[in-house]
Amino acid sequence: MGRRFMIIGGAGFMGSNFVRHLIKEIGDIEVLVYDKLTYAGRLESLRDLINMKNLKFTRADLCDEENLTKTIEGFDPEIIVNFAAETHVDRSINEPAPFLKTNILGVFTLLEVVRRREVPLVIHISTDEVYGDLWNIQPANERSPLIPSNPYSASKASGDLLAQAYWKTYRLPIIIVRPSNNYGPYQYPEKLIPKTIIRALHNMPVPVYGDGMQIRDWLYVKDFCEALNVIIERGKKGEVYNVPGLNERRNIEVVRDILKLLGKQLSLIKFVEDRPGHDKRYAMKGDKILALGWRPKTPWSEGLRMTVEWYMNNEWWWKPLLSDRYFQIDTPWGGERGASSRYWS
Numbered sequence: 001m002g003r004r005f006m007i008i009g010g011a012g013f014m015g016s017n018f019v020r021h022l023i024k025e026i027g028d029i030e031v032l033v034y035d036k037l038t039y040a041g042r043l044e045s046l047r048d049l050i051n052m053k054n055l056k057f058t059r060a061d062l063c064d065e066e067n068l069t070k071t072i073e074g075f076d077p078e079i080i081v082n083f084a085a086e087t088h089v090d091r092s093i094n095e096p097a098p099f100l101k102t103n104i105l106g107v108f109t110l111l112e113v114v115r116r117r118e119v120p121l122v123i124h125i126s127t128d129e130v131y132g133d134l135w136n137i138q139p140a141n142e143r144s145p146l147i148p149s150n151p152y153s154a155s156k157a158s159g160d161l162l163a164q165a166y167w168k169t170y171r172l173p174i175i176i177v178r179p180s181n182n183y184g185p186y187q188y189p190e191k192l193i194p195k196t197i198i199r200a201l202h203n204m205p206v207p208v209y210g211d212g213m214q215i216r217d218w219l220y221v222k223d224f225c226e227a228l229n230v231i232i233e234r235g236k237k238g239e240v241y242n243v244p245g246l247n248e249r250r251n252i253e254v255v256r257d258i259l260k261l262l263g264k265q266l267s268l269i270k271f272v273e274d275r276p277g278h279d280k281r282y283a284m285k286g287d288k289i290l291a292l293g294w295r296p297k298t299p300w301s302e303g304l305r306m307t308v309e310w311y312m313n314n315e316w317w318w319k320p321l322l323s324d325r326y327f328q329i330d331t332p333w334g335g336e337r338g339a340s341s342r343y344w345s
């Protein structure tokens with residue numbers, strides 16, 4: 001019997017890529033995916049794996065303490081990786097409550113359940129966004145202050161602080177991982193790269209927020225999966241690891257590169273009003289993970305080409321998602337304000 005991994009949020013973009021990576025590249029493991037299947041979680045993202053004997057699936061909420069406890073007791077994981085989160089900044093502007101619930105209370109629930117059980121290692125997936133806007137200043141290292149700018153990043157920073165407190169107070173064996181912007185197959189079409197590809201394929205205008213000069217550091221998701229494995233094998237408990245892409249690009253460049261790959265006119269680009277509180281730059285130093293012997297391998301041109309090809313060849317996966325207003329609307333962060341009070345009732 002191999003090592004037992006419990007992957008919370010394993011039906012989302014990065015989680016499903018990591019589950020595939022574990023099963024196909026590592027071998028001799030058992031994987032349990034624990035996922036609520038929100039709009040962003042889809043069993044379709046695990047379709048090629050779902051019949052494998054070493055993959056099990058439980059549909060449940062991270063905030064459901066009873067269910068989480070039973071699942072952990074039943075499966076007895078050696079490693080828990082928590083990918084589960086509400087992840088789209090635009091949605092967090094309209095309706096912050098689900099972000100606070102999953103990204104803070106959900107993390108708290110996990111920490112509490114694990115505190116009372118023997119789980120050898122918990123990996124919590126955070127984000128570079130917790131460092132806030134790094135326009136014209138040095139990239140963040142793991143000791144840089146957390147200065148989040150929007151409800152999404154504030155909720156993620158809160159989860160990190162709880163995780164750190166549980167390490168210091170209870171010696172709960174946790175590692176926090178902060179990846180930069182990931183891209184690749186199975187990403188929901190609300191996010192910049194898949195939204196651009198799919199809208200361009202339909203000759204729809206491609207919205208660019210503000211002047212498009214915002215900088216993100218792009219990391220191909222398979223490279224991130226390798227980084228995560230390195231951290232699981234060689235990372236130190238209680239530590240934080242940044243995982244940068246070492247590939248800073250302006251949003252407008254990203255959009256232009258996609259349109260060129262698709263052979264589409266740049267006139268599809270439509271500059272729209274900027275997102276409120278939009279951070280101009282995320283950037284991280286990766287000295288700690290680089291010292292563990294990892295580096296991103298996939299050049300941007302190759303990663304982007306593979307991503308575009310994946311979306312061109314897998315219409316079955318994204319077609320059912322196109323009625324979503326976060327795909328349809330150019331500035332979806334407008335409207336729906338005030339929905340949060342209804343959420344809590």
Ligand SMILES: NC(=O)c1ccc[n+]([C@@H]2O[C@H](COP(=O)([O-])OP(=O)(O)OC[C@H]3O[C@@H](n4cnc5c(N)ncnc54)[C@H](O)[C@@H]3O)[C@@H](O)[C@H]2O)c1
Binds near residue numbers: 009010042084156187
């Ligand atoms: N995508 C990126 O570029 C990026 C970059 C840095 C960090 N991250 C972080 O990585 C993690 C994964 O991101 P992603 O892009 O794959 O997200 P995603 O939105 O594609 O998937 C999130 C998954 O979590 C599940 N989920 C949400 N709430 C849940 C709950 N209460 N209980 C159980 N499951 C729940 C969803 O069903 C879905 O399967 C997140 O924690 C995110 O903050 C993402």
